[in-house]
Amino acid sequence: MSSRRPSHGRSPASTVSRVTDSALLSPVWAGSGDGLSDEAWLAAMLEVEVALARAQAALGVVPERAAEVIADVAGSARLDVADIAVRSREAANPVVVLVQRLTAAVAEVDPAAAEHVHRGGTSQDVLDSAAVLLASRTLRGIDGDLVRSADALARLADRHRHTVLAGRTMAQHAVPITFGLKAAGWLAGVLDASDRVRRTTADLPVQLGGAAGTLASYEAYAGRPGHGVRLAREFATRLGLREPDLPWHARRTPLLDLGWALTAVTGALGKIALDVQGMSRTEVGELAEPSAEGRGASSAMPQKRNPVLATLLVSAARTVPAQALVLGQALLAEDERAPGAWHSEWQPLREALRTAAGAAATAVTLLEGLEVFPGRMRANLDLSGGAIVAERLNVVLAPQLGKAGAKALLGRLAREAAAGERPFADLLREVPELDADRVHDLLNPERYLGAAADLIDRVLARHRDHG
Numbered sequence: 001m002s003s004r005r006p007s008h009g010r011s012p013a014s015t016v017s018r019v020t021d022s023a024l025l026s027p028v029w030a031g032s033g034d035g036l037s038d039e040a041w042l043a044a045m046l047e048v049e050v051a052l053a054r055a056q057a058a059l060g061v062v063p064e065r066a067a068e069v070i071a072d073v074a075g076s077a078r079l080d081v082a083d084i085a086v087r088s089r090e091a092a093n094p095v096v097v098l099v100q101r102l103t104a105a106v107a108e109v110d111p112a113a114a115e116h117v118h119r120g121g122t123s124q125d126v127l128d129s130a131a132v133l134l135a136s137r138t139l140r141g142i143d144g145d146l147v148r149s150a151d152a153l154a155r156l157a158d159r160h161r162h163t164v165l166a167g168r169t170m171a172q173h174a175v176p177i178t179f180g181l182k183a184a185g186w187l188a189g190v191l192d193a194s195d196r197v198r199r200t201t202a203d204l205p206v207q208l209g210g211a212a213g214t215l216a217s218y219e220a221y222a223g224r225p226g227h228g229v230r231l232a233r234e235f236a237t238r239l240g241l242r243e244p245d246l247p248w249h250a251r252r253t254p255l256l257d258l259g260w261a262l263t264a265v266t267g268a269l270g271k272i273a274l275d276v277q278g279m280s281r282t283e284v285g286e287l288a289e290p291s292a293e294g295r296g297a298s299s300a301m302p303q304k305r306n307p308v309l310a311t312l313l314v315s316a317a318r319t320v321p322a323q324a325l326v327l328g329q330a331l332l333a334e335d336e337r338a339p340g341a342w343h344s345e346w347q348p349l350r351e352a353l354r355t356a357a358g359a360a361a362t363a364v365t366l367l368e369g370l371e372v373f374p375g376r377m378r379a380n381l382d383l384s385g386g387a388i389v390a391e392r393l394n395v396v397l398a399p400q401l402g403k404a405g406a407k408a409l410l411g412r413l414a415r416e417a418a419a420g421e422r423p424f425a426d427l428l429r430e431v432p433e434l435d436a437d438r439v440h441d442l443l444n445p446e447r448y449l450g451a452a453a454d455l456i457d458r459v460l461a462r463h464r465d466h467g
Contacts, residue, residue, distance in 0.1 A: 026351075028312040029358025035141075036134060036354045038081045044130035045098055046074040048239065051129075052121060052208075055234040061222045066113035070106055077105045092343060095123035120210060120217035124249050124337060128207035131349060133239055135258055138353045139201040142265060145360035146194040147466075149269075152367040153187035154463045156180070161456050164445050165286065165377035166388060168278075173388050176445035179286075179377060181452045182275070184459040189268035191459075191466055193261075200261040205254055206236040209247025212336040250333040255345055259324030262356040269363045270317025273310035276366065280307045285376040290369025309366040316359035323348035323355070385424040386443035387414040393428070393442060400433040 021037050023030035034040060050071045057067035079101065088094040099118045107114035118126075161180035166173045208231065210217045215228025222231075236243035248254060279287040289309050326348040330341040381388060390410045397406035409431070417424035425443055429436040441447065 023354075023358075026355065026358075028316045028362055029354045032358055032361060033354045035138060036350050036357075038085065040134060041130060041350075042079055042081060042084065042094070042098060044133050045095060045126050046077075046102065047133065048126050048129045049099070049102060049118060049121075050074050051235060051238040052125075053116060053119070055231055055238050056116070056119060056218075056221075058234055059222070059227065059231060061218075061227070061231075062116045062119060063113075066110070066116040069110045069113035070102075070117055073106045073109055074102060077102065091123070093123050093127060095126045099126075120221045122209070122211050122217075124342065125207050125209060125247075127346070128249075129235075129239060129241070131346070132204045132206065132241055132254070135349070135353060136201055136204050136241065138357050139197050139204075139258075139261070142357050142360045143194055143197045143201070145357075145364050146190055146197065146265070148364045149360070149367045150187055150190045150194065150463055150466065152364070152370075153183050153190060154460055156183040156367075156370065156372070157187055157456050157460060160372060160374070161453055162446075163372070163374045163377060164381060164449070166381045166383075173381075173384055175391055176381060176388055176448055178449060178452050178456075179372060179374070180456050184456045186268075186272045186275070187463060188459050189271055191462060193264045193268040194466065196261045196264045200257050202242070203254070203257065204241055205244035205248065206232070206239055206241040207244075207247060207249070208232045208235050209249055213247040213249050215247075249337050249342075250335065252327070252330045252333060252341075252345070255327045255349060256324075256331060258349070259320075259327035259352055262352045263321045263324045265356045266313070266317040266320040266359050269313045269359050272363070272367070273307075273313035273317070276310040276370070277307050277314070280310075284380060286373055286380065288371040288373070289366060290371065309362055312362050313359050313366070316355045316362075320352050320355050320359075323352040327352075381445055384414070385417055386428075387417060387424045389443055389445055389448045390414055392448045393434075396442065397431075397433055 021033060023033055050067075053062055053067040053070045056062040057064045079098075084094055084097050084101070087097045091097065099121075103114050103117045106117055157180045159180070160183060161178055163179040164176050165179050165182070167175050167177035208218075209215060210228075215232070218231050219225060219228045222228075233243050244254075276287055276289065278284065280289065288305070289307050291305070327345055330338070330345050332338075333341045393410055394403065394406045397409065400406075401409060413424060413427045413431075416422065417427060425439055428434055428439045428443075434442075
């Protein structure tokens with residue numbers, strides 16, 4: 001590990017040698033994962049080490065000069081990421097080797113300052129704080145993309161508040177809805193996810209506890225009681241993270257909350273994607289993804305326009321919950337630091353973060369350019385010949401036939417119409433309890449939309465307040 005003296009304030013993110021991580025098998029985040037690469041993790045650990053030294057300097061435990069040397073070296077040193085990864089096997093975490101390299105590099109510049117590297121620290125303080133730091137930044141990016149998706153959905157909900165289509169339950173036509181209401185439902189899910197992301201981001205805590213969570217080493221170096229808590233506060237402030245009530249080395253709820261926030265993100269977007277996939281089927285044709293050169297192409301069939309953006313979102317929604325599950329299992333942490341549970345978190349956490357971030361960015365592309373075909377929606381709505389409003393007819397006939405009797409009659413007529421015997425409307429006109437002249441109006445789907453418009457307005461009001 002070589003070093004040189006740059007200007008103060010150089011970001012540790014520039015200190016590491018490049019290792020390729022191209023997301024070949026996870027295209028949802030391909031081209032956008034640098035913020036969570038191995039290099040980014042090492043840079044975040046260096047940032048934590050610098051914050052610790054500066055916090056200790058601010059409290060008079062480390063000389064200011066030493067803290068600045070540590071910061072300068074951390075901001076300029078070149079790290080062999082692959083070598084650190086291999087050597088980390090000897091300690092089961094990368095912090096031990098990283099601290100050795102950083103200490104040696106600082107010693108080349110100022111041997112006295114090297115004595116203050118990682119002063120009182122423990123590996124978990126560094127790695128957990130780095131993880132939370134990266135998570136916080138990633139979540140802010142995710143929320144920015146969720147806001148853009150929410151804006152696009154709000155426009156769709158308002159523009160299509162009167163665009164009628166078939167509501168589908170259990171894969172079958174149910175009752176009429178509007179595409180505006182469907183978009184409002186998608187919007188509500190995105191707002192739910194955004195709210196969860198914001199709460200989780202605000203609650204992410206720094207980690208500082210020393211070897212077994214007592215802050216004893218920090219206080220010993222300071223030589224005065226009460227220093228540990230003051231240091232934790234200063235350290236948290238410098239990293240822009242929340243100061244927890246006590247260290248959470250073996251209390252892993254912060255990462256559990258993070259995992260489920262990411263699950264909420266990919267789940268909300270995955271729900272939208274599933275609907276887009278179904279509504280863009282050739283025989284349905286109600287929606288289409290935005291077109292772009294090469295997007296949706298098949299390696300064999302030149303006519304294909306596959307819903308690839310939705311496919312990426314569904315893939316993300318199916319993988320992130322499994323990654324979050326590992327974070328949940330890490331709640332079973334032995335003693336004051338778990339041998340294995342803690343270590344099991346790192347890779348699933350990173351994958352969940354970058355998968356959710358990639359999904360959020362992909363959703364923006366999908367929703368800002370989503371193509372809507374109202375004519376196809378209406379044509380599909382009319383396939384049942386009006387049977388889609390049978391529930392409304394049930395209400396009309398119930399006073400004369402009873403609810404069960406009306407339902408049985410309408411079910412029989414719908415089956416006859418579906419079998420091609422006669423149109424549903426013609427069969428209805430022969431029902432003595434119905435006025436034949438009213439049948440056309442009773443079958444009008446626009447007359448059976450319930451409170452759809454009011455519900456849309458409620459979600460749009462929430463969106464306006466969301467910010």
